[in-house]
Amino acid sequence: MRYYAVFDTNVLVSSFLTKKADSATVRVIDAIADEVIVPLYNAEILAEYNEVLHRDKFSFREDTIATALKVIQQFGIEVSASPTGEILPDMDDLVFYEVTMEKREDDAYLITGNLKHFPERPYIVTPGEMMKIIDGETK
Numbered sequence: 001m002r003y004y005a006v007f008d009t010n011v012l013v014s015s016f017l018t019k020k021a022d023s024a025t026v027r028v029i030d031a032i033a034d035e036v037i038v039p040l041y042n043a044e045i046l047a048e049y050n051e052v053l054h055r056d057k058f059s060f061r062e063d064t065i066a067t068a069l070k071v072i073q074q075f076g077i078e079v080s081a082s083p084t085g086e087i088l089p090d091m092d093d094l095v096f097y098e099v100t101m102e103k104r105e106d107d108a109y110l111i112t113g114n115l116k117h118f119p120e121r122p123y124i125v126t127p128g129e130m131m132k133i134i135d136g137e138t139k
Helices: 010-016 023-033 043-053 060-073 091-101 128-135
Strands: 002-009 038-042 110-113
Touching: 002 010, 002 023, 002 128, 010 023, 010 038, 010 043, 010 060, 023 038, 023 060, 023 128, 038 060, 038 091, 043 060, 043 091, 091 110, 110 128
Parallel strands: 002 038, 002 110
Antiparallel strands: none
16 A cells, blocks of 8 residues: 655655664655655755755765655645645644645644644654654554
């Protein structure tokens, strides 16, 4: 089965930072290349990924960042988001929510490490929860 998902930037950062190849953040990112997860994005999301991943405090390699962004675009779908009127604790996260909502008819998920930044919804999940869904442990 294929799943549509928007990746919050913190998931990408965590996948780059972890030393554990079997961590949930790495596994959800790997699921893109495995064509299990189809990432959803728009220009604003790509710009945020690019800006955050280039922050000096992370010291991520340029080729690693470029590869990640290329994979998201190659395997993903660009989505134009419509305003939802949703008020979030951090309004900078609104684009992730709105892109997810555009594809909810396709059961899109929002994968984040910061659940508190979004409303409680069954389709807003942590990387670990997404892996349980993929692995068939929950639906």
